[in-house]
Amino acid sequence: MTPIQHWNSTRRLRLFVQTVRDMLVSMGPLLLLGGGLLVAAYWWLDPQPPREVRLATGPAGSAYAAFGEGYAKALARDRIQVKLIPSEGAQDDLAHLRAGTADVGFVRGGMADQVADTEAGIVSLGSLFYEPIWVFYRRDLPLARRQPGGALERLTQLRGLRVNVDQDGSGVPQIVEKLLTLNQLSATDLRLSNLPPDAAGQALKQGKLDAAVLISAPQSELIRSLLRDPAIALMPFEQNEAYSRHLPFLSTVTLPRGVVDLAADLPAHDIPLLATTTSLLSRDRTHPALRQLFAQAAQSQHSAAGWFNGVRDFPNTRTSELPVSPEGDRAINGTPPAWARYLPFWAGNLLERMWLVIGGLLVLMLPLSRVVPPLYTFRVRSRVFRWYARLREVEAKLEAGEGEREALLDELDELDRVTHRIAVPLSYAEELYALRNNIYAVRKRLLAQRPPVPPAMDAPGD
Known part of the structure; x- marks a missing residue:
């Protein structure tokens, strides 16, 4: 790269950097306003959640x-x-x-x-999802043997039996109480206990309970285990439509035949049930x-x-x-x-x-953005126009006859060197060349003046 090419490359780079800086400074007030509003909106809306x-x-x-x-x-x-x-x-x-x-x-x-x-x-x-009300009971109950088909079909048949209704915090006792009330039963008519589900399942399998009321989704391992246990049976709610009319939060559902185990045909027939809906x-x-x-x-x-x-x-x-x-x-x-x-x-x-804040900011910034071009123009021209003040000082000294001629020429030369280091976009080059022409005009006027004649010295003896 020749010296001239290197100089041109350096000048272009300096001009690019200067232009970018001028744009950023010109847009500064707008950016500060927009940034401040965004920060305030971010703080107010708190868009990012806790971790x-x-x-x-x-x-x-x-x-x-x-x-x-x-x-x-x-x-x-x-x-x-x-x-x-x-x-x-x-x-x-x-x-x-x-x-x-x-x-x-x-x-x-x-x-x-x-x-x-x-x-x-x-x-x-x-x-x-649905959470059915599962009433599991032991198949060897004497009461169950006396029913048609050896099965329990109604809650009234639980009278006097050992029945677990889950812990108080589960909400099952409250629902069971409503079901018993509809059947004109009270808690004292049954021998109720409040074991947690797993403990109740074990007690039922061991014969320590006669029945257990569970409310759970079928994904529960305990529910699936009890459904597969040959010693345990599931009571159908044959009156499920009537229950759902009295308690609107209950839905009628059906456990389809074979859904638990198709190969074993478990259950062997559709079983009507009641279910709550979990939210x-x-x-x-x-x-x-x-x-x-x-x-x-x-x-x-x-x-x-x-x-x-x-x-x-x-x-x-x-x-x-x-x-x-x-x-x-x-x-x-x-x-x-x-x-x-x-x-x-x-x-x-x-x-x-x-998005609403961003959209509002765009609507606000569009009219305000009109001030950016004048600010940019002012900033670029100010790099040229600020040297006119120094040029006027030289010209004023010239007109007033003040200052040494050589000192004023040196000041003009320095001013000319400064202007040659100013970088402006091509669209603003006219102002820069006008400044150089004015410097040249002042130098020309200064050179046109006759230098002062030194005073003549008296001859010896005069």
Whole structure:
């Protein structure tokens, strides 16, 4: 590269850097205003959720506990840690939500107080699955042998038997009490106990209980174990339609023939049952992004066909007792935004929470952006025009006859050297060349002046 090429390359680079700096400085006020508004909106909207969320599940080995593990794995993909809070069951989960010790929880139908819990800010993210009311009993009951076919068919036949109705926190005792009341029975008519599900299952198999009432999804290992035990039978709810009319939170379902084991034809016939519908409830103070993640995870966790439902029957918003949050409704009934399929969670969430603010800023910035070109023009021209003040000083000294001629020429030469180092875009070169012409004109006037004649010296002897 020749010296001239190197000089031109360096000059072009310096001009580019100078132009970029001028643009940034010109846009500075606009950028500061927009940045300040974005920071304020970010602080106000708080778009990014906390990295930990508390989920109230259920007893170890229950379907709730298994589902909780599934949700924890699903949210871990978005770097959200789900802290699982074991509980005695649905009633205990609801108590955690009311107390604020859990952010999300599984609660079955019939547990929530629609008025009080709505006012307390508890919302639904959608109904997830059926939880049938399973009444298991021992086949060797003398009472059962005296019935047609040797089976129990009505709750009134449990009178005087040893019946377990789960722990108080599960919510099962409350539902059983309502069922007994409809049959004109009281708790004193049965020998009730409140063992946890696993202990009740073992006691039933060992003959220490005559019957056990469980409310659980069929995914529970205990339910599947009892269904396969030849010494244990399942009581059908032949009057399930009547029960559902009296207790609207109950649904009528059927355990299809052979669904437990097709090869063994288990069960050997359809069994009518009653079921509650379990929902995923959340506090309205839980970050909206977390509610959205849970609602989306519910789609993959509960949309498959099951023993009592078809594909995509769940999650749904039809059977929710509490108001459904916008996040749950959008995840279940709406269409996810296009960016959600391509952006990572944090970026998609930020865009979803901030799009209105960003749009408003664009609308505000468009008219304000008109001040940028004048500011840029002023900044570029100021690099040229500020040297006119120094040129006027030289010209004023010239007109007033002040200052040494050589000193003024040196000052003009210095000013000329400075202007040759000024870099401006080609569109503003006219102002730069005009400054150089004016410097040349002042130098020309200065050179045109006659130098002062030194005073003559007197001859010796004069």
